[in-house]
Amino acid sequence: MTGPLLTIDGEVESPVSLAFADLAGFPAEQQICDVSRIDPKRQGDAITLAGLLARVNPKPSAKYLTLHASADDFHASIPLDAVRERAFLIYRVNGEPLSPKSGGPFRFYIPDFAACQTSEIDECANVKFVDRMEFSAAPGEDNRPHDAQEHAELHERETK
Numbered sequence: 001m002t003g004p005l006l007t008i009d010g011e012v013e014s015p016v017s018l019a020f021a022d023l024a025g026f027p028a029e030q031q032i033c034d035v036s037r038i039d040p041k042r043q044g045d046a047i048t049l050a051g052l053l054a055r056v057n058p059k060p061s062a063k064y065l066t067l068h069a070s071a072d073d074f075h076a077s078i079p080l081d082a083v084r085e086r087a088f089l090i091y092r093v094n095g096e097p098l099s100p101k102s103g104g105p106f107r108f109y110i111p112d113f114a115a116c117q118t119s120e121i122d123e124c125a126n127v128k129f130v131d132r133m134e135f136s137a138a139p140g141e142d143n144r145p146h147d148a149q150e151h152a153e154l155h156e157r158e159t160k
């Protein structure tokens, strides 16, 4: 039993599907222990996006990263260069997989995100339940809310 998988594909040399145990096996320098050091509101351990990139080896054509959550059909597509050195993927809390309540099993996180709807790199791009990270030359699927009303409706759905 490997548990849920995270697929990383698109414009990369080596597409992969990774399970919890694979992420736990990433080298120490690609792990962030205790993300609360970076954002006190978040907890757990993460793999740096740089570490994931080193594994899949993006092609030069990879300019956008699309985060797919098929669980609730939520998607965000962001310019890779803007997050390459700072984003990470939270996957573990107290040695266990990140719970769905916290956005698990895999949650994308960008420190210093902009307020919702103010830029391509906003809080809404901190996609929960990520099951696929897709690299592409042009922007991919993105159904982040466009205005305050859509945003309020999304959060209303989320709490149900």
Ligand SMILES: Nc1nc2c(c(=O)[nH]1)N[C@H]1C(S)=C(S)[C@@H](COP(=O)(O)O)O[C@H]1N2
Binding pocket: 069, 072, 074, 103, 116, 123, 124, 125, 126, 127, 128, 129, 130, 145, 154, 158
């Ligand atoms: N899969 C998924 N990820 C998501 C969302 C969502 O509805 N589904 N909402 C986004 C939005 S609009 C925001 S502002 C943040 C909120 O994160 P939080 O619930 O941890 O505060 O999650 C983002 N990630």
Ligand SMILES: [Mo]
Binding pocket: 116, 117, 123, 124, 151
């Ligand atoms: Mo948001």
